[in-house]
Amino acid sequence: MGLGWSSVEERESLLPPQPRGAAGGPVVPQLRRGLTPAAAAAPRLVPVLGRVYGRRWLVLLVFSLLGFAQGLVWNSWGPIQNSARLAFGFSSWDIALLVLWGPIGFLPCFAFMWLMDKRGLRVTVLLTSFLMVLGAGLRCVPLSDLTIRKKLIHGGQLLNGLAGPTVMNAAPFLSTTWFSPDERATATAIASLLNYLGAACAFLVGPLVVPSPNGTSHLPLAAESNSEHIKDRIEAVLYAEFGMVSLIFSAALAYFPSRPPFPPSVAAASQRLSYRRSFCRLLSNFRFLMIALAYAIPLGVFSGWSGVLDLILTPVHVSQVDAGWIGFWSIVGGCVVGIAMARFADFIRGMLKLILLLLLFGATLASTWFTLTCLTSVTHLPLTTATLYTSCILLGVFLNSSIPIFFELFVETVYPVPEGITCGVVTFLSNMFMGVLLFFLTFYHTELSWFNWCLPGSCLLSLLLILCFRESYDRLYLDVVVSV
Helix, strand or coil: CCHHHCCCCCCCCCCCCCCECCCCCECCCCCCCCCCHHHHCCCCCCCCCCCCCCCHHHHHHHHHHHHHHHHHHHCCCHHHHHHHHHHHCCCHHHHHHHHHHHHHCCCCHHHHHHHHHHHCHHHHHHHHHHHHHHHHHHCCCCCCCHHHHHHHHHHHHHHHHHCHHHHHHCHHHHHHHHCCCCCHHHHHHHHHHHHHHHHHHHHHHHHHHCCCCCCCCCCHHHHHHHHHHHHHHHHHHHHHHHHHHHHHHHHHHHCCCCCCCCCCCHHHHCCCCCHHHHHHHHHCCHHHHHHHHHHHHHHHHHHHHHHCHHHHHHHHCCCHHHHHHHHHHHHHHHHHHHHHHHHHHHHCCCCHHHHHHHHHHHHHHHHHHHHHHHCHHHHCCCCCHHHHHHHHHHHHHHHHCHHHHHHHHHHHHHCCCCHHHHHHHHHHHHHHHHHHHHHHHHHCCCCCHHHHHHHHHHHHHHHHHHHHCCCCCHHHHHHHHCCC
């Protein structure tokens, strides 16, 4: 798909004949710093300009909007948990489970990775968006029986969770397939961080559209009227999200090719490992396991913490609206800084480890500040709206902006393992950490101080792992450094 959009010149061969040495064999470069022996022993290729297409931005837009919608639907209930309790009779277990369906949806993650590897991006995206449409539609079924209605809502959240493996894993695969080497990190950042921006908008949309039950009259008729009004407002949000997801699915169905007519770089055109060999390579690569844990532990903890932020801040007398604004700005700040950092990484190549060290150091300081601030009886630090806003926003900025940098470092470290498989493994680990934390939260929801201490501990552990990590840039070498 897409050959009709390209000219004859665009369909010229991407890789010209390789130069030959005096004996007729390919020229082999010397081992260079930052490369594995296998990459350094690769033959030199003549530098070529890849074929890039303007429609790559349309593909990126559709995929990013899909990720945005998935994050928005996943985080619909956390910011309005108090209102949902009144309108639908949700319990603490229901609220936690609605958030938990996200990491549960990652259990068949490896099936989606296989589908992406075998059938390409278009089939995977269409299946993902169809699951999202079906899930958003189930949440809108107007039934008066609240028991059945709650089951449908839970089913809809599960279907939306099944879309998570694609929208969170496929960003590096899409950027490699469609974008040139000097745009890859930027495209990865946009495609991956829009999912988090959708979750952030849920902090904004939910509390602003759905009124809080605080201050409800104790008169029976007034309480019933208030409950119906809140239920109507929640249903309006559900219908709006269903319409948005349906529109994105229609756009993907109309035009979303798996790949351009010709690849944009040498790495995009190169042969990758098979599905089975990829897993063997990943599980036997100690350096990859190090950075996989460095990513999965703090990001999993932070995602679970963000999903129940309203519940965590309630004991310190922070309202539902204030908690929503704190969650919103923490993720938005991370998205803006993350895209800026990725653009910087595109210009200054080979410095991903240094960027991650700076970001994780900042996250460790911010999370420690937040945790100590909440311990007012011990530390006597001022607990104000300003300090909570600042510490939470800085934490979100540092951790969320590290996501695309981590993704690029994963791919560079284990190349030629396919990008979708690489990122699928690490996001699966991250969601498993998140799921375990939320599982314990459902049973210990009255005491959350332990959850706050998980933040600085996980950030510090990640910082130490990255500090001991030896970086390599095999894919970048193939695309940019290899010269005659």
